[in-house]
Amino acid sequence: xxxxxxxxxxxxxxxxxxxxxxxxxxxxxxxxxxxxxxxxxxxxxxxxxxxxxxxxxxxxxxxxxxxxxxxxxxxxxxxxxxxxxxxxxxxxxxxxxxxxxxxxxxxxxxxxxxxxxxxxxxxxxxxxxxxxxxxxxxxxxxxxxxxxxxxxxxxxxxxxxxxxxxxxxxxxxxxxxxxxxxxxxxxxxxxxxxxxxxxxxxxxxxxxxxxxxxxxxxxxxxxxxxxxxxxxxxxxxxxxxxxxxxxxxxxxxxxxxxxx
Ligand code: IPE
Numbered sequence: 001x002x003x004x005x006x007x008x009x010x011x012x013x014x015x016x017x018x019x020x021x022x023x024x025x026x027x028x029x030x031x032x033x034x035x036x037x038x039x040x041x042x043x044x045x046x047x048x049x050x051x052x053x054x055x056x057x058x059x060x061x062x063x064x065x066x067x068x069x070x071x072x073x074x075x076x077x078x079x080x081x082x083x084x085x086x087x088x089x090x091x092x093x094x095x096x097x098x099x100x101x102x103x104x105x106x107x108x109x110x111x112x113x114x115x116x117x118x119x120x121x122x123x124x125x126x127x128x129x130x131x132x133x134x135x136x137x138x139x140x141x142x143x144x145x146x147x148x149x150x151x152x153x154x155x156x157x158x159x160x161x162x163x164x165x166x167x168x169x170x171x172x173x174x175x176x177x178x179x180x181x182x183x184x185x186x187x188x189x190x191x192x193x194x195x196x197x198x199x200x201x202x203x204x205x206x207x208x209x210x211x212x213x214x215x216x217x218x219x220x221x222x223x224x225x226x227x228x229x230x231x232x233x234x235x236x237x238x239x240x241x242x243x244x245x246x247x248x249x250x251x252x253x254x255x256x257x258x259x260x
Pocket of ligand 1: 007149150
């Protein structure tokens with residue numbers, strides 16, 4: 001089984017509110033169908049979640065009454081994005097079912113304290129493709145906060161120990177520095193968790209409510225601790241996801257899970 005996250009910057013235009021990249025999602029759906037693997041799919045919120053979540057400072061927890069409206073609107077917008085993703089999967093003959101995080105988990109100070117894993121298992125056993133996503137959720141300490149797709153990936157990887165976790169990004173993989181702002185950034189083909197420790201301090205966080213690349217490195221290290229390999233690849237390159245699912249080497253980064 002594979003756990004795959006379609007990043008918000010691949011499936012949406014992060015700069016334009018609620019801009020869904022239908023053509024990209026349709027192509028990725030074709031690749032998933034062709035590869036014919038058992039998959040749990042997670043997708044990010046992109047411009048359906050980050051812009052409004054930032055505006056209402058939802059990740060800081062409940063501080064002011066006006067945030068209530070922002071929370072409710074964000075929940076609706078990410079669910080709308082989820083419906084668009086699910087429809088594309090259905091159009092490509094993938095039996096996708098939606099598992100909204102806000103209904104199956106609770107956070108406490110941003111950390112996951114309770115999650116219904118059985119629902120994923122039951123759907124998988126019946127032959128469905130469970131699809132979950134970055135969402136807003138209740139937080140017992142903060143009132144509410146944000147549950148990123150990366151956090152879901154980390155928790156699901158620990159629970160299900162998949163063959164691989166795959167991050168589908170709008171970059172080829174990991175670099176020694178942010179390639180969008182640093183010309184000298186070098187591409188990393190392979191890394192261990194130890195290699196990533198050195199990298200973390202040098203990579204600057206993008207302006208995301210869920211901490212961008214810095215947060216992602218933390219997630220990948222946690223997945224590696226579970227002994228699971230993570231692959232980061234470019235979702236804008238045709239067949240990169242398909243080839244990877246089929247075990248073919250493409251330009252991508254692999255982070256090896258710890259030997260346990
Ligand atoms: C963020 O989810 C969820 C909200 C902002 C509500 P992610 O952190 O997984 O989304 P992307 O992949 O960065 O867009």
